[in-house]
Amino acid sequence: MLDIRRALEFLTDDPRAQNKIALGGLLMVVPLVNIAAVGYEVEVTRRVARGEPRPLPEWNDLGGLFVSGAWLSLARLVYTLPIVAVAFAMAAAGFIFAVQDAQASRQQTLPIGPVLAVGIVLLVVGLFIYGFVLGFLYPAILAEYARRGTFAACFYIAAIIRFIRRDPGQYALAWAAEIGLGLIVALISFVAGLALSAIPCLGSLALMFIFGIAAFVMLMFHSHLAGQLMRAGATPVLAKE
Numbered sequence: 001m002l003d004i005r006r007a008l009e010f011l012t013d014d015p016r017a018q019n020k021i022a023l024g025g026l027l028m029v030v031p032l033v034n035i036a037a038v039g040y041e042v043e044v045t046r047r048v049a050r051g052e053p054r055p056l057p058e059w060n061d062l063g064g065l066f067v068s069g070a071w072l073s074l075a076r077l078v079y080t081l082p083i084v085a086v087a088f089a090m091a092a093a094g095f096i097f098a099v100q101d102a103q104a105s106r107q108q109t110l111p112i113g114p115v116l117a118v119g120i121v122l123l124v125v126g127l128f129i130y131g132f133v134l135g136f137l138y139p140a141i142l143a144e145y146a147r148r149g150t151f152a153a154c155f156y157i158a159a160i161i162r163f164i165r166r167d168p169g170q171y172a173l174a175w176a177a178e179i180g181l182g183l184i185v186a187l188i189s190f191v192a193g194l195a196l197s198a199i200p201c202l203g204s205l206a207l208m209f210i211f212g213i214a215a216f217v218m219l220m221f222h223s224h225l226a227g228q229l230m231r232a233g234a235t236p237v238l239a240k241e
Contacts, residue, residue, distance in 0.1 A: 002170045002232070004177045007224040010048075011217070014056045021220075023059050025213035036062050037216060039069030041223040045146040046237045048227025055227070056220075072145050075154035079134055079141075086127045090120055136175055140164050142226045148238050166233045174225040181221055185214045 011017045027037045040057065043065065047055035059065075140160040144153045153159075164171050192210050196203040230237075 002173050002177075002225065002228055004173075004225070007177075007221050007228065008181075010055065010224055011220060014054050016058075017056060020056050020059060021213065021216060024216035024219075025209060028212035028215045028219075029208045033066075035069040035073050036065040037069065037219060038073050039065030039067065041219045042068050042072060042142070042146050042149075044220060044223040045142060045227040045230070048224050049143075049146065049230035049235060049237055051231060055224070068149070071149075071151040072142070072154065075141070075145070075151055079154075082130055083127060086123050086130075090123055135179075137164075139171065139174055139178070139222065139226045139229065142223065143230050143235065146226065146237065147230065147235055163229070163233070163235070167229070170232065171229060174229060177225065178218075178222055182218060185218060189214050 011021065014020065024037050024040060028034050040059075043057050044055050047057065137160060140163045141154050143163055144156055144159050147153065148156075189211055193207055196207045196210075199206070229235075
């Protein structure tokens with residue numbers, strides 16, 4: 001059975017957890033360097049899958065964590081390319097809409113605005129569906145990458161689907177728990193942002209750090225649940241560390 005409470009509490013088991021989380025939060029707000037935090041996420045997933053009592057590793061191999069996280073980060077970027085493409089398409093459609101509507105007004109011809117509006121709505125719906133499916137697949141993608149440690153593993157769709165179908169109820173529970181915690185963390189971050197926005201300079205820096213901590217804690221929660229799913233399914237870690 002999936003232990004959501006354990007995924008929330010395991011950080012407190014490590015006596016050095018505060019230092020590790022603080023460093024993770026700091027890395028999360030630094031572009032490119034935050035790839036090491038993704039590698040840390042992968043390592044935690046593997047340790048949970050092996051049943052290690054204290055799965056939080058030390059930050060003593062940033063280079064190795066960066067390399068490990070780079071492939072998964074790149075794969076996630078590839079998966080988000082359709083979202084970027086749709087965003088560009090929507091921007092282009094908006095520009096064409098403005099130009100054609102102005103021309104139609106001058107020339108008294110039928111505007112193409114309604115057609116573009118329907119197209120934009122369809123793009124938004126498609127984007128929502130794709131994002132929904134991608135978010136649902138993320139734990140399985142992480143598990144498959146943690147298992148094999150290769151860029152190609154992130155695109156083994158058959159293996160990813162098998163991982164989900166092994167226990168779809170528990171998998172859906174993990175996915176729903178991540179959404180629930182994400183909403184709570186977002187609310188807390190929003191309240192903190194309102195409180196810190198009144199403090200010039202230092203408030204902005206503190207807010208960035210809080211956002212980094214929140215994002216890192218979400219990574220840890222995500223990785224622990226993925227590791228639990230791997231362990232429940234007796235999924236071996238094949239990657240060399």
